[in-house]
Amino acid sequence: MNILLERLREVSLSVLPITIIVVVLSLTVVPIESTLLIRFLIGALVVVMGLGIFLFGASLGVAPIGNLMGHALAGTNSPWIVGILGTLLGFLITIAEPDLQILAGQVRQASGGVVSNTLILVVVSAGVGIMVAIGLLRILYSKPLNIVFTLAYSFIFLLGLKTSEEFLAISVDASGATTGAMTTPFILALGYGVSQLKGGDTFEEDSFGLVGQASAGPIFAIMIMSALMGLRNIEGAADAFVPNVGVIGPYVRLLPQMMRDSVFTLAPLTILFLLFDWRVFKTNKRTRDSILKGLLYTFIGLTLFLTGVNGGFMEVGRYMGERIAISHTWLLPIIGFVLGMVVVLAEPAVYVLTEQIEEVTAGRIRRKVILIALSIGIALAVCMSMLRIMIPQLKLWHFLLPGFALGVLLSHLVPPIFVGIAFDAGGVASGPMTATFVLAFAQGAASSIPTASVMVDGFGVIAMVAMMPLVTIQTLGALVKLGERRALRRQVKEEGK
């Protein structure tokens, strides 16, 4: 039983900080009416339960499937099979992601109905699929990760010159939206499975980076699409925001919808597993039962988690953004910083990533260190997004271009394992919790500031969240490298005496 209690404690500790900050803010800067605050607290409780169950499910069900698939794919020894099946897997897993469905709806609106939902879904999923295949082949042919990222982002930069600012924001946002709570554990495990099979002295660094590469896919996919179709400006406006009423009512309404979303998300993976297990894996009954139970927990956990986030967190985030922008505009970046710092801790995939880092490095890189770097990254991202909303002269690319350039530059200077972790963390941080809460906060703020537009400024926030970890985690890597070098020099000096 210890294990269950321990998990519950860990999960509570990761949701507690954001809860406390919101309560403190409601007592000081932004008074929140009591029904909304109570609803938020219930939401936090539901999120704790959901997150706990989801994480159990991910480690019992989703991750082992990814791992088995990785082994099976690489074991075929054929680049063609790895390429084709890798593309197919990436495609099927992404197309079911609920975040992507929402994004597709937004893009259709933004393009004035020219681009249909289905087209976006197919384009983005194909982008992910191709990058997953390239990523898997990279591991197998031992090509350095930083070269792949440099090529991918140079390509994106060139395409970006041809893309309008609005679609630049949409395309980078799409990359955040595709690597959600479910796809991340799966893609992480897929890469881990392949690198486990391959082994060798690059095993540690090979185990990361696949999520980061998958995240680059949607960026160029949407850019190419917008260039081919000649899409330039965002038309239309954001949907009017309808506040929910009551304490329990919103949850009751949301639950069936979130259940449907979760079923959609899990369906392709479950079907693929059953198919592969029947023909390829042939796992024993014990393992198969454990994986199927894991998928069931993932379903229950994801449903609860999404219900809690959408029912409790989203509205509080939006409300706080609105109020602070009206009453204490200058506080926006500071409060944004604090919120960003704590909200990422409650992100499901962050947990999965840090756990895998500990496992791969045999505990050499501890979870806490990565969490600190990640927290600082998201804090800066939200802080800068607030500045962008407040100051009309600041454009998104003023941040994204130097940010990604620095990210790519650092990838040539820091130890390779940190490159993979940093690019993965970028995809991981922009999951359902951060995306929903931070986006709602930013949209709330934008709606209260006359010079800002909810639609235009709303896009690009997720992009910032996905970009900053590249900088902060690789900086951490550089510090670790310096520290190790200094320690080595000291040791050499001592032995010389």
Next chain:
Amino acid sequence: MDSPIDRKILFWCILDFGKGRKVFDIYRDLGGDKGIVFLGRGTVSSDMLNLLGILDTRKEIFLGLIDEDMEDALYDELIRRLDLSKPHRGIAFSMPVKYVGSRTDGSQTISPPEKKEGVNDLEYEAIFVVVNKGSKDEVLEAAKAAGSTGGTIIHGRGVLSREKQTLFNIQIEPEKDIILIVSRADKTDDIVNAIKHKLDIDKPGAGIIFVMDITRAEGLWRG
């Protein structure tokens, strides 16, 4: 290097993930300087957790080389600081060492220490089974049927590579699982035979199995 040679002991400690550092600290406080920590997975014996689908959990394994005169102090500290005498807090055990070589000590052959009675007056032995990845469940099932209460799985590669495997034209070492089962001495034969029978171990490439003495153990209550 003519000074009298201390008897050395290989000290093992298997704990929940995250506690390895604590053992390391205790070991260092007592003057130890040759220790490593690595990861493994421990089987879960709770029926309820098994029903939920949880079959194993992450463990940290500490290995250290200690002088015989440090042994008592180390066990005392572990019991005091990690509650090792209570169930499910982790296990610790000692193995005799025959030979030690390192730059500072020179190379030494050491006569093995006398076998000591364990704290709960039972003698234990450590069974190691090395098999291809994927066969670990068979080993654990066979061991359980023969009376073992669980085991620790350590991931490794390439020990039995008689066959050459290539992956995308690169030669790789196949993945292996090492299963460590600490058993009561009177049950060792049954467990070993059950595993041998199940794996058909005399067949080439099926795996290897060996047993080592344990001179002292702590934390094995259900043994």
